Amino acid sequence: MSPAPRVVRAALRGPRPVYIYDLPTVRARIAELRAALPEGVLVAYAMKANGHPAVVRAALEAGDGLEVASGGELAAAVEAGSGFTLLSGPAKTDDDLRAAVAAGAVINVESPHELRRLAAVAGPARICLRVNRAHAALPGSHRMSGAPTQFGMAEEHLAAAAALARRDGHELLGFHLHAVSNNLDAVAHAAFIRDCVAWSLRAARDLGVDGPLINAGGGFGVDVTGAAAFDLGALADGLRDLTLDRGARLVVEPGRYVAAPAGWYAAEVVDVKRSHGRWFAVVRGGTHHFRLPASWGYSHPFTVLPVEDWPYGFERPGVTGAAVTVAGEQCNPRDVLAADVPVERVRAGDVVLLAGTGAYGWEVAHHDFLRLAHPAFTILDEPPEESPDQFLA
Ligand SMILES: *Cc1c(COP(=O)(O)O)cnc(C)c1O
Numbered sequence: 001m002s003p004a005p006r007v008v009r010a011a012l013r014g015p016r017p018v019y020i021y022d023l024p025t026v027r028a029r030i031a032e033l034r035a036a037l038p039e040g041v042l043v044a045y046a047m048k049a050n051g052h053p054a055v056v057r058a059a060l061e062a063g064d065g066l067e068v069a070s071g072g073e074l075a076a077a078v079e080a081g082s083g084f085t086l087l088s089g090p091a092k093t094d095d096d097l098r099a100a101v102a103a104g105a106v107i108n109v110e111s112p113h114e115l116r117r118l119a120a121v122a123g124p125a126r127i128c129l130r131v132n133r134a135h136a137a138l139p140g141s142h143r144m145s146g147a148p149t150q151f152g153m154a155e156e157h158l159a160a161a162a163a164l165a166r167r168d169g170h171e172l173l174g175f176h177l178h179a180v181s182n183n184l185d186a187v188a189h190a191a192f193i194r195d196c197v198a199w200s201l202r203a204a205r206d207l208g209v210d211g212p213l214i215n216a217g218g219g220f221g222v223d224v225t226g227a228a229a230f231d232l233g234a235l236a237d238g239l240r241d242l243t244l245d246r247g248a249r250l251v252v253e254p255g256r257y258v259a260a261p262a263g264w265y266a267a268e269v270v271d272v273k274r275s276h277g278r279w280f281a282v283v284r285g286g287t288h289h290f291r292l293p294a295s296w297g298y299s300h301p302f303t304v305l306p307v308e309d310w311p312y313g314f315e316r317p318g319v320t321g322a323a324v325t326v327a328g329e330q331c332n333p334r335d336v337l338a339a340d341v342p343v344e345r346v347r348a349g350d351v352v353l354l355a356g357t358g359a360y361g362w363e364v365a366h367h368d369f370l371r372l373a374h375p376a377f378t379i380l381d382e383p384p385e386e387s388p389d390q391f392l393a
């Protein structure tokens with residue numbers, strides 16, 4: 001698929017290396033997800049996927065609030081004017097707890113000790129209990145519940161935790177059940193959400209919680225290689241006759257699903273060379289800006305944007321019809337964005353454009369390694385356009 005003209009324009013005419021974030025995509029992803037979920041769902045964008053203030057603002061416009069997982073993110077959510085903020089994290093500091101109470105955030109309490117600490121340092125709070133339930137494994141990465149992890153509390157501690165919460169005057173709103181990241185199986189995700197609802201309604205009845213908040217977390221997947229897609233239709237079908245009785249509210253906290261397709265990364269090719277039989281396109285930029293290909297061990301798909309200007313009075317290095325490895329500027333052979341990918345042509349001075357880099361891209365990269373320059377950030381906020389081909393022609 002060709003990149004949209006507005007993205008190509010930003011990659012070719014703006015500063016580089018650059019992250020390009022498209023706000024209409026952020027809003028559209030939230031709207032599409034909301035439409036596939038039961039009526040009345042609350043969508044709290046998980047800021048850690050992409051915390052750029054413009055992205056966070058767009059997510060707040062289209063969604064209902066923000067999920068934050070540190071004191072720093074909580075401060076950013078307050079700054080962005082979030083009216084519905086949920087704080088999770090297994091090692092919240094006393095300051096985090098105080099700031100969350102001051103901000104009116106819902107605190108996803110991860111252990112009985114945290115519950116006691118909350119009462120001791122910050123007073124009564126609006127809380128959900130984060131529960132690590134026994135449940136069937138979901139496809140995806142980063143499994144957080146249904147297995148031994150540092151997150152949440154075991155079901156057998158729930159009754160005691162609820163009693164403790166009442167004793168300390170906390171307002172027990174419901175349950176936080178975030179389980180997995182990057183699940184591409186929408187049928188399994190629908191089953192997981194149904195199970196969250198059934199389990200929570202049962203637990204709410206047992207513990208005397210009225211109209212529980214049922215927080216099914218994030219984990220809606222994106223295949224950045226483009227080989228597969230999360231099927232929103234299947235999610236909607238799987239949830240069609242789900243009823244949330246007793247005044248219950250469903251909450252979801254999508255991060256990757258919202259931000260990944262809203263981001264592109266563009267870097268300029270500095271050199272093209274052949275080494276021991278392999279072609280390399282070396283870019284100014286690399287895995288210190290976009291780390292996923294290195295940490296997950298895959299080749300990120302890219303498009304070569306041709307640039308006709310060539311400022312030097314001597315030969316321009318390049319190759320046509322060859323498999324090329326796109327390497328970065330670090331003095332490190334692991335600084336590779338894509339390995340041995342066939343291209344029609346790539347020359348020094350061309351621009352390499354990677355789509356689907358909006359989530360866990362810049363946020364998780366080792367920015368300051370080698371004191372290399374940070375990329376620019378270009379924010380697009382125009383209505384999506386016309387034919388994608390006019391600029392590539
Ligand atoms: C990371 C996280 C999310 C978002 O996860 P995605 O896989 O990006 O959707 C949501 N909730 C919690 C508690 C998280 O830690």
